[in-house]
Amino acid sequence: MKIIRLEFLKLKKKTRTWLGPVLVFWLMMIAYPLTVEFLQEKLEVGFFSVLWIAILISMMLATEDIFLEDFNDGTLEQIMIKTSSFSTLVSVKILTYWIFVGIPISILSFIFSFGTTEDLALSLMIFPLSIISSYIFLNLFVMGNALSLNKGSVLGALVTMPLALPVLIVLGKSIIAIQLSINYLGFIFLLLGCLSIIIVTVPLVVSYIIKAHLE
Amino acid sequence: MNNNYLIVAENIGYKINENKLFHNLSFDVAEGEALHICGDNGSGKSTLIRIILGITKQTKGNIKNNSSHGITYLGHKNAIKNYLTLEDNILLMELNDKEELNKYIEILNLRKYMDVIAANLSFGQQKKLALLRIFLNNSDLIILDEPFVGLDIETQDILSEFLNNQLKMNKSIIYTSHISCQIESKILKIN
Amino acid sequence: MIKKFIHQFASPKTYLFQVNKFYNYIFFISVFIYISSITWGLLFTPEDFVQGNSFRIIYLHVPASFISQSLYAAMAVSSIVYLVWRVKLAAYLVIAIAPIGAMTTFIALISGSIWGIPTWGTWWQWDARITSTLILFIMYLGLISFHNSFSNYEKADKLLSWLVIVGAVNIPIIKKSVDWWSTLHQSASITLTNKPSIDPSMLYPLIGSIIGFFGLILCLVLLSSKNQILIREKTKSWIKDYV
Numbered sequence: 001m002k003i004i005r006l007e008f009l010k011l012k013k014k015t016r017t018w019l020g021p022v023l024v025f026w027l028m029m030i031a032y033p034l035t036v037e038f039l040q041e042k043l044e045v046g047f048f049s050v051l052w053i054a055i056l057i058s059m060m061l062a063t064e065d066i067f068l069e070d071f072n073d074g075t076l077e078q079i080m081i082k083t084s085s086f087s088t089l090v091s092v093k094i095l096t097y098w099i100f101v102g103i104p105i106s107i108l109s110f111i112f113s114f115g116t117t118e119d120l121a122l123s124l125m126i127f128p129l130s131i132i133s134s135y136i137f138l139n140l141f142v143m144g145n146a147l148s149l150n151k152g153s154v155l156g157a158l159v160t161m162p163l164a165l166p167v168l169i170v171l172g173k174s175i176i177a178i179q180l181s182i183n184y185l186g187f188i189f190l191l192l193g194c195l196s197i198i199i200v201t202v203p204l205v206v207s208y209i210i211k212a213h214l215e
Numbered sequence: 216m217n218n219n220y221l222i223v224a225e226n227i228g229y230k231i232n233e234n235k236l237f238h239n240l241s242f243d244v245a246e247g248e249a250l251h252i253c254g255d256n257g258s259g260k261s262t263l264i265r266i267i268l269g270i271t272k273q274t275k276g277n278i279k280n281n282s283s284h285g286i287t288y289l290g291h292k293n294a295i296k297n298y299l300t301l302e303d304n305i306l307l308m309e310l311n312d313k314e315e316l317n318k319y320i321e322i323l324n325l326r327k328y329m330d331v332i333a334a335n336l337s338f339g340q341q342k343k344l345a346l347l348r349i350f351l352n353n354s355d356l357i358i359l360d361e362p363f364v365g366l367d368i369e370t371q372d373i374l375s376e377f378l379n380n381q382l383k384m385n386k387s388i389i390y391t392s393h394i395s396c397q398i399e400s401k402i403l404k405i406n
Numbered sequence: 407m408i409k410k411f412i413h414q415f416a417s418p419k420t421y422l423f424q425v426n427k428f429y430n431y432i433f434f435i436s437v438f439i440y441i442s443s444i445t446w447g448l449l450f451t452p453e454d455f456v457q458g459n460s461f462r463i464i465y466l467h468v469p470a471s472f473i474s475q476s477l478y479a480a481m482a483v484s485s486i487v488y489l490v491w492r493v494k495l496a497a498y499l500v501i502a503i504a505p506i507g508a509m510t511t512f513i514a515l516i517s518g519s520i521w522g523i524p525t526w527g528t529w530w531q532w533d534a535r536i537t538s539t540l541i542l543f544i545m546y547l548g549l550i551s552f553h554n555s556f557s558n559y560e561k562a563d564k565l566l567s568w569l570v571i572v573g574a575v576n577i578p579i580i581k582k583s584v585d586w587w588s589t590l591h592q593s594a595s596i597t598l599t600n601k602p603s604i605d606p607s608m609l610y611p612l613i614g615s616i617i618g619f620f621g622l623i624l625c626l627v628l629l630s631s632k633n634q635i636l637i638r639e640k641t642k643s644w645i646k647d648y649v
Contacts, residue, residue, distance in 0.1 A: 006307055013298050074292025081268055081288050143572070147565055151555045158548045159569055162541050163576050166583035173587070205568065212564040215271045232559050233641045 003088065007096045018100035021062040025105050028054040029112045047116050048126075048175045051109055052168055055130055059137035062101040063145050064153040066093060067210065071149055076214060086207040090146075091199070094138050102134035125178050132191045133171055139195075139202040140164050146206040149213050167194065219246045220281060221356050221387045222267060227276035229262055236262055237405050238275065246355070249378070249388040249400035258405050260391040264290065264360050267389060280356075282387075287352035290360040293345035297334040301325065301344060304333055310351045319350045322373060338365050346370075350377060357381065359390040371396070416495045418635045419644050425628050432628070436621025443614025451607045460524040461608075463517050468612060469619035471514035471539060475577075477507035477623070478542065481549075482574035485567035495631075497563035498638060500570060501553050502631035508546035510623060514539055534588040538581045545573055559638060 011018055032050045036042050070076045079089060109130040114123035144160030145153060174187035220243045228238030236259040244250045254260050265271040266278060268288055280286075295304055310316050320326050323343045333341060342365045349357060357378070363371050375397045378388055388398070447465045454461040481503050488496035518536060519529040530536070552569060556562035639645050 002309070006309075009303060009306070010296065010299070013303075069296075072292070073296065074290060074294040075296075077268075077270060077290065077292065078288065078294050080270055081286050084269070147569055148552065148555070155552060155555060159545075159552055162545050162548075162573070162580065165541065166576075166579050169583045169587040205572065209565060209568055212561060212568070215561060215564075233639065 003092050004096070007089075007092050011096050011100055017065065018062065018097070021058040021101050022104045022108070024061055025054050025058040026108060028057065029108070033116075043116055047113070049172070051113065051126075051130070052133070052171045055105060055109065055134055056137055056164055056168070058101065058105055059134055060141050060153065060157050062097055063138060063141040063156075066097065066142055066145055067149050068145075071210075071213065076210060080211070080214060086210050087203040090142065090203040090206045090210075094135075094142055094202075097142075098135050098138055102131065102138060105134055106130040122178055125184060128188055129171060129174055129191070132188070132195055133167055136167050136191065136195050136198055137164055139198045140167075143202050143206055143209070146209045146213075149210070167191070170194075220244065221246060222250075222278070222280055222282075222389070224267070224278040225276055227266065227273040227278055229259060229266065229271070230274045240276075240403070240405060242401075242403050244356075244387050244389060244401075246387055247382055247385040249382055249390070249398050250403055251398070251400040252389065252391045252403050252405065254391075254405040260405065261291070261360055263405065264358060264389070264391065268358060282354065282356040284356075285354040286356045286358055287349060287354045288358045288360075289345055289349055289362060293341060294348075295333050295341050295345055298332065300330050300332055301336070302329045304344060305347065308348055308351075310347060311353075312351055315351055316347070319347055323347075323370065339367060339370075342366060343370060346374065349374075355386050357386060357388045357390075359388070359392075361391055361393070363392055363394045363396060416493045418495050418498065418639055421495055422632060422635055422648070425632055429625065429628055432621055433625045436618050436625060438618075439614055440618025440622060443611040443618055447608070447611035447615060451611060454608075457525055460521060463521045464608075464612060465615040466619075467514060467517040467521055469616045470510045470517060471535075472616060473620055473623050474507060474511040474514050474539065474542060476620075477503050477510060477627075478546075478570075478574065478577060481507065481570050485570040485574075488563065488567050489571075494563075494638075495635075497567065498634040499627075499631050500563070500566060502634045503627055504546055504549045504553070506623060506626050506630060508543060508550065511539060511543040511546055515543060532588065534581075534585045537588070538577075538584045541580055541584075542577065545577075549573075 029051070032047070032054075033043055036046070067076070070079075076086070079086065106127055110123050110127040113126045114120060117123065140160045140163045141156065143163075144156030144158075146156075147159060148155035170187060170190060174184065174191075177183050177187055222242075222244040224240060224242050226239050226241055228240070229236045240263070242250065252260050252263060262271060266273045267280070268286060269280065294308075296307065299307070305316070320329075323346070325340070325343060328336060328340065333344070336344070346362075349359070349362075362374060366374065371394070378398050382388065382399070388400070390398075390400075444465045448462055451462075453459055481500050484496040484499040484503070487493050488500065515536070518539075522529050522531060549566060549569060553562050553566045556565070636645065636649070
């Protein structure tokens, strides 16, 4: 419990790290209509693709220096000496980032989809999708950033983006499912299934990766 | 003398990209003993410290750590968050003994900086802050990498005196230092 | 036990001398098989009923796309061997295979594009297989640039192995999901999956070309791993004697 409080304290003071990605997401969602002819129909065609990719990019930006600071100032070493495992730390970090970045972005995506489609039921269905997918993306990019710790986030994104592609496909399919009003819950459960596997494996793998970096 | 060894190393060696840093180092540290690791720049002092800590794995030999209450460590990186105030940084260190903490905050003259962001403190003041971890340790092995660098004479004396007291309390210390200090210790030279 | 066994038989030195011993045989046999099967395929098999002569590119395309995936599997196996038993040779193999994997994937993509122009009338189609091959290509390039960004080789090896294993778990997932994705979007165009079953007169040279191509790629892997050993073990005394 204490570790959650401390990670909260750290992230809260780093406004740039959590507010930055949320604002970039906002700007991307504003940038989209500006590139399309201003017709309601045309706006709706590509809207969800842009939404999912914007969530993906914001999560990438959010996790940019998730371990870098702790690595550079020696915090990771102190933790390793004490507990010799980073899995708890990793899970807690992902959770705090999700609360600070993932949830605001999901709320924004609800607002934006309501604004674009003016369909409340549809937008309410978008909200859980973005909440779950943002958590999955966070986990994946955390792994990428652990791999490319102190080598810059581009490398991390390059090696983890392929992992996120199947999730994007599922998200695309679920939009079609919503529009045809078939099997929406099935997709939610599919995503939750992915999330539950990722949530267990990523902290373990990342813990090994960080140890390899410290060596 | 007792035979309670906290650290026993046999013939350890380390290579990086197939280049030998050091090899066949053997040493031990018993309870109430201090070990001073000496060597030139780049001789691998910090690497040896990391091997003792169990962070880096030696490429050759064995090292055994028998400490039952864990290790307290302070290295070049002092785990201080630049963007947090001194008070928040102390909170992050998870130091439990509030009375002792207040005592050392007074001794080290840190009280008036409690609300200052760590980035605005001088190097020496940051180091003092990091030393709180050492002063409030509750482990049986203290490992220090260049603890005296950046400290004023007064603080150096406080630290030496503290470490000597710890030795009397049967704790063990391993440290590297360029500055000669008043700690009675065995010397391990690597080159 | 297993550890000792592997370490004995997988010392870079033994490996290097074994490679030197067998390399020429493997090379000439593969060249012979490949050349004879593509000669057979190009000159002596009849034209395809639907595709005319353009189908003959399969003698390059099919082996390349087949082997591009097997190479990734080989990398994954080596990575596991490296992480579990700390066999250095396995780590050398992983990084030796990566550029060759990228190259074969590239050949598969390019030959597929060339084939696509006369057959589908377009050089690119967002078909499931093509898309997942393209992703595989990018993954190979990612692995190479990842390994190159580290100065400490051992750290690079360890992290690369983790990355390869994570990728290996993901490749079937990508393939499945991309298949699934394209089933809804794909209109009735000719896809690789729906091609008519193949005539024996084309099949035998195709199998021959796969075997021959496989041998040639194996030769490249051997050379590249030899190269890795020479770079990485250059301080060892036996290398100095060898060179």
